[in-house]
Amino acid sequence: MSLEAREVEVWRGRGRVAGPLSLEVRPGEVLAVVGPNGAGKSSLLAALSGELRCKAGDVFLEGRALHQWPSVERAQRLGVLLQESSLGFGFTALEVAVLGRSPHARRGGTASDLEVARAALDATDTQHLASRAYTTLSGGERQRVQLARVLAQLWTPPARGHRYLLLDEPTASLDLSHQHLVLERARAFAREGGAVLTVLHDLNLAARYADRITVLDQGRCVETGTPAGVLTPDLIANTFGLRVEVVSRPDLPGPLVIPMGRASPPP
Amino acid sequence: MSASEAMPVPAARPVPSRLPGAGPWVTLGGVLALVVLASLAIGTVPVPPSALLGSLWEALGPGEASQRLDPMQRAVLLSLRLPRVVLGVMVGAVLATAGAALQALFRNPLVEPGLLGTSSGAALGAVLAIVLDVTLGTHMGALRMLTVPGAAFCGALGATLLAQRLGSGGGRTDTPRMLLAGVAVSSGAFAGMGLLTQAATDAQLRSITFWSLGSLGGASWETVGVAAVPLLLTLGLLLREARALNLMLLGEREAWHLGVDVERLKRRLILAAALGVGAAVAFTGMIGFVGLLVPALLRMALGPDHRRLLAASALSGASLLLAADLLSRTLAAPSELPVGALTSVLGVPAFIALLARKGAA
Numbered sequence: 039m040s041l042e043a044r045e046v047e048v049w050r051g052r053g054r055v056a057g058p059l060s061l062e063v064r065p066g067e068v069l070a071v072v073g074p075n076g077a078g079k080s081s082l083l084a085a086l087s088g089e090l091r092c093k094a095g096d097v098f099l100e101g102r103a104l105h106q107w108p109s110v111e112r113a114q115r116l117g118v119l120l121q122e123s124s125l126g127f128g129f130t131a132l133e134v135a136v137l138g139r140s141p142h143a144r145r146g147g148t149a150s151d152l153e154v155a156r157a158a159l160d161a162t163d164t165q166h167l168a169s170r171a172y173t174t175l176s177g178g179e180r181q182r183v184q185l186a187r188v189l190a191q192l193w194t195p196p197a198r199g200h201r202y203l204l205l206d207e208p209t210a211s212l213d214l215s216h217q218h219l220v221l222e223r224a225r226a227f228a229r230e231g232g233a234v235l236t237v238l239h240d241l242n243l244a245a246r247y248a249d250r251i252t253v254l255d256q257g258r259c260v261e262t263g264t265p266a267g268v269l270t271p272d273l274i275a276n277t278f279g280l281r282v283e284v285v286s287r288p289d290l291p292g293p294l295v296i297p298m299g300r301a302s303p304p305p
Numbered sequence: 306m307s308a309s310e311a312m313p314v315p316a317a318r319p320v321p322s323r324l325p326g327a328g329p330w331v332t333l334g335g336v337l338a339l340v341v342l343a344s345l346a347i348g349t350v351p352v353p354p355s356a357l358l359g360s361l362w363e364a365l366g367p368g369e370a371s372q373r374l375d376p377m378q379r380a381v382l383l384s385l386r387l388p389r390v391v392l393g394v395m396v397g398a399v400l401a402t403a404g405a406a407l408q409a410l411f412r413n414p415l416v417e418p419g420l421l422g423t424s425s426g427a428a429l430g431a432v433l434a435i436v437l438d439v440t441l442g443t444h445m446g447a448l449r450m451l452t453v454p455g456a457a458f459c460g461a462l463g464a465t466l467l468a469q470r471l472g473s474g475g476g477r478t479d480t481p482r483m484l485l486a487g488v489a490v491s492s493g494a495f496a497g498m499g500l501l502t503q504a505a506t507d508a509q510l511r512s513i514t515f516w517s518l519g520s521l522g523g524a525s526w527e528t529v530g531v532a533a534v535p536l537l538l539t540l541g542l543l544l545r546e547a548r549a550l551n552l553m554l555l556g557e558r559e560a561w562h563l564g565v566d567v568e569r570l571k572r573r574l575i576l577a578a579a580l581g582v583g584a585a586v587a588f589t590g591m592i593g594f595v596g597l598l599v600p601a602l603l604r605m606a607l608g609p610d611h612r613r614l615l616a617a618s619a620l621s622g623a624s625l626l627l628a629a630d631l632l633s634r635t636l637a638a639p640s641e642l643p644v645g646a647l648t649s650v651l652g653v654p655a656f657i658a659l660l661a662r663k664g665a666a
Contacts, residue, residue, distance in 0.1 A: 089561060109561075109566055113562060113563050114564075116562075117562065120559065120562075124412070126554075127609035128608060129608070130608075137555060140551075141563055
């Protein structure tokens with residue numbers, strides 16, 4: 039029972055952007071994928087969500103090849119928060135969240151869907167925006183409303199199997215407090231038996247909220263393991279070109295990464 | 306975030322968003338009913354509304370022939386105005402609904418069927434038939450009446466499928482690319498029409514001009530019967546997709562992640578729109594702005610939810626086209642102004658106002 043990529047290769051046009059690599063995210067855990075720009079993180083996410091077919095290898099959801107899942111059943115257990123959304127029509131935030139319920143009802147807008155959507159807005163601290171038009175929201179507010187939509191999509195576990203939440207840089211345009219809120223929600227989702235894979239740039243957020251971290255560089259999986267095992271000064275210097283000090287504090291679950299400057303500053 | 310048992314779902318609060326009840330439907334339906342009545346009553350042979358209702362009731366039911374309408378009024382009503390109204394309602398509804406659906410599909414409020422090559426393809430087909438004076442032979446009788454509409458319909462489908470083909474790659478329809486392809490196909494069709502009109506006789510030119518500006522004047526029960534099949538089919542196909550269209554507004558990728566088979570939806574919608582708009586243009590000529598303006602205005606009034614927008618577009622498109630038709634045959638009676646020119650006359654200022662308001666917002 040997991041979402042698993044086996045020796046997948048992702049190509050865009052004539053170029054291979056990720057792979058071959060293997061990776062698995064299991065119910066109950068938060069897996070963070072980190073790596074420099076262009077490492078193939080978003081491509082990996084697109085492959086794991088079934089959006090891009092892999093040129094080699096395959097992605098399996100609970101043991102069955104992802105593309106063999108009926109689309110509605112897949113959508114009932116696999117939800118994806120994309121980096122940016124292009125919604126340009128004036129749905130209210132509540133209506134956007136209700137749209138997340140679509141895979142569950144042949145007719146949307148029932149009372150319970152509305153309640154779930156409201157609860158999802160509460161969970162992302164956007165309940166006060168419920169009746170605001172999406173197009174009038176700020177970037178961070180939009181991202182939280184989109185997260186509420188994906189949470190509403192995965193609100194109830196499927197009759198059989200687990201729920202899988204894929205997040206592509208969910209904290210990118212959020213203020214500090216909401217960055218933590220979003221990752222706390224991801225943790226809670228995992229605690230309740232869901233699986234979370236999140237692409238992150240902030241190593242400290244990854245260290246704090248992830249059970250495991252996968253480091254991606256040039257389309258390949260460099261290292262996977264616990265935050266303390268993966269986030270070493272050597273690995274960060276080699277992968278990100280950044281000099282860091284890694285310290286640990288007893289009151290924090292993971293290591294703390296302190297950037298000291300670029301590894302080889304330009305002359 | 307969570308299973309509902311893990312986190313209690315908060316009690317429902319009053320719904321703050323616009324959730325219009327029966328209000329809009331009463332208004333839009335009432336307007337349509339009024340326009341239908343006016344269209345039946347007003348004209349060179351006036352038919353008093355009271356007599357009209359009684360007569361319609363008797364004509365539709367098994368009752369006896371009305372004593373209150375003279376034979377002239379009765380003939381005008383039943384064999385001229387009624388088929389014209391029925392055709393107008395169907396065509397207006399299809400144009401507006403197709404516009405609303407395509408705007409959602411392309412996630413662009415400025416898209417209309419004309420941009421996909423559908424209208425211009427139909428025009429090219431019709432002009433070709435007029436100029437070449439294609440007839441199926443006098444012995445084919447009723448089929449002759451369908452030569453120009455048939456050619457227009459084929460042109461509409463052909464041009465739309467060509468645009469879709471050009472806009473597709475690797476098994477998927479790339480919507481921005483298809484818009485570009487539609488513009489190219491349209492330009493090609495207009496160029497073809499330009500060349501053909503050079504070869505046309507004066508009589509053919511008048512016929513082309515009249516056709517290219519649209520008219521409901523050709524309505525008869527025969528044309529209504531033929532046109533009803535593709536028009537009603539299209540309406541049914543489009544109205545079914547309201548929920549999927551709502552998801553498409555989120556984005557193609559988002560819709561896909563919510564379980565929408567995006568590529569098949571695109572093909573279905575484009576084909577349905579081509580079918581309906583092709584039939585509309587085939588029987589009434591080019592009628593602009595209904596498909597662009599009606600959904601845009603309704604979206605501002607009712608919000609973007611297609612479960613309301615599509616049906617509201619159908620009602621309002623029917624009303625707008627009938628109103629324009631009523632004006633077209635009364636303003637300069639006994640001659641008729643082209644209805645496509647009137648929808649544009651009504652539509653362009655409203656559209657400019659809409660754009661200005663969007664710019665100011």
